Amino acid sequence: MNKKNILLLCGGSGTEHEVSLVSAKFLEKNLQEIGLYNVIKVEIGKPKTTDKTFRLINADGSIGQTVEINSKRQLVGSNILFDLHYVVPCIHGPPGETGEIQTYLELINLPYFGCGPEASIICFNKVTSKLWFNALDIPNTPFEFLTSIEDAPKAHKLMDLHSKVFVKAASQGSSVGCYQVFKKDELDTALKNAFKYSEYVLVEKMVTARELEISTYEFDGVIHASVPGEINCPSAFYSYEEKYDPKSKTTTEIVAPGLTTDIVESMRAYAIKAFKALKLRHQSRIDFFYTDDGKIYLNEINTFPGATPISMFPKMMENNGHSYLTFISTIIKKDIL
Ligand SMILES: Nc1ncnc2c1ncn2[C@@H]1O[C@H](COP(=O)(O)OP(=O)(O)OP(=O)(O)O)[C@@H](O)[C@H]1O
Ligand SMILES: [Mg+2]
CATH class of the missing domain: 3.30.470.20 (ATP-grasp fold, B domain)
Known part of the structure; x- marks a missing residue:
């Protein structure tokens, strides 16, 4: 019987790119131990995390050819073609935890491990x-959210109430775009910095x-x-x-x-x-x-x-x-x- 092909996606465009590679190694070992599947590993975001190209990872761990998942649930490259039966999107942060990959997998009806697009988003x-x-x-910490820097008075009001706050870019991970604010005169700078990372900003009681x-x-x-x-x-x-x-x-x-x-x-x-x-x-x-x-x-x-x-x-x-x-x-x- 032919083994089913599992696509293990890793890397991604977030700050946890490298962590994802380590997670993927651990998952690959586990998937191989099951003994029923061919595991095909593809890294997104090499050589730079901003590069959204999908690249095959060769058996020796080196980066190989550029590949794509087509709407027929196949992984295609210049000289390869695999039918895909399952995907493990082992990515922390974008485009995995953000639901983008899952949205595409739903569209082409390819089953995958983990949360769906809506829960992820x-x-x-x-x-x-x-x-x-x-x-x-x-229960969660008292908060306000800002849709633009114009909403800064909401953040100041929260700080008047709680004296110390955390300012966070809404769509970031790994504590990037997260600031501790202890003094009122540091708040506006923190808000401006957080807006560099996200369209929405959260301010919460520290x-x-x-x-x-x-x-x-x-x-x-x-x-x-x-x-x-x-x-x-x-x-x-x-x-x-x-x-x-x-x-x-x-x-x-x-x-x-x-x-x-x-x-x-x-x-x-x-x-x-x-x-x-x-x-x-x-x-x-x-x-x-x-x-x-x-x-x-x-x-x-x-x-x-x-x-x-x-x-x-x-x-x-x-x-x-x-x-x-x-x-x-x-x-x-x-x-x-
Ligand atoms: N309201 C708060 N009061 C005190 N400390 C906080 C508060 N919010 C966040 N922190 C500190 O900042 C860290 C990062 O915040 P948070 O977990 O919300 O974002 P993140 O780590 O960027 O997200 P992710 O874990 O998905 O990467 C927390 O682990 C905690 O140490
Ligand atoms: Mg956290």
Whole structure:
């Protein structure tokens, strides 16, 4: 029997391009272990992340020819043609977590792993996601959003109320376009800078909080939420450097210590509520703040969480009693054409 072809897409035009390559290696190893599929790897955004060309990754890891996915669900290049049966869009940030790739895959009726276009678009935009959290009665930090710099008075009013705020470009990840604002006279500069990254800008109350995250995923028709893990970031701002610099002092724990059962169960219930209502699919990492004065706030939903060997998502899942390999192989077997 011919093996089915799985296209593993990686890279992308975001700041997490390199992280995506590491996640893709881990996923490739897992997919190969299943033994039923040919895994074809394609990187988007080489040599520059702004380059949206799709390029085949050769067996030896080198970058190969330019390829395209056509409307007949085939991957075509100058001297290759593969029928595609499934896609794993292993991209953190654009154009994967932004829903663009999924929109095209829906259009050509090619099944894929992970969240659909609409859930991806909603969750990637920090403003839209907070509007949804409010509509669903899921607590999140008090905020205002700006559609242009003309809305700056809204941000000033919020700062008058809460004294310290976070300014965030709506459609960015990896803490890029995110600014801590401690003084009123720094606010306008932060807003202007954030508008360089996005058309919409979010301003929210700065909280003093622990950063907790939950692996939320579907397995055998049930939505599971792990107990929260924790990011221990010594600087109180989990910045781009803290996330990716080898000198980062940030540490992680698969099980956040010292939480009461009530807190754990409330967070898990919010994670499951968000997963169901936003129609997330297969997997998401849902991030929370647990403030010094005992409040739980949902911060954000990552629709394609990091899946490197040291990433929190697969580890929290394993700790919750499910093997990552069994998880992906069960989904793919069910979904594949
Ligand atoms: N309201 C807030 N109060 C205190 N700290 C905050 C607040 N919002 C964000 N932070 C800090 O900034 C970091 C980055 O913010 P956030 O998670 O919203 O965006 P992001 O990391 O850019 O998104 P992604 O995780 O998708 O890449 C958080 O991990 C946290 O350390
Ligand atoms: Mg974050």
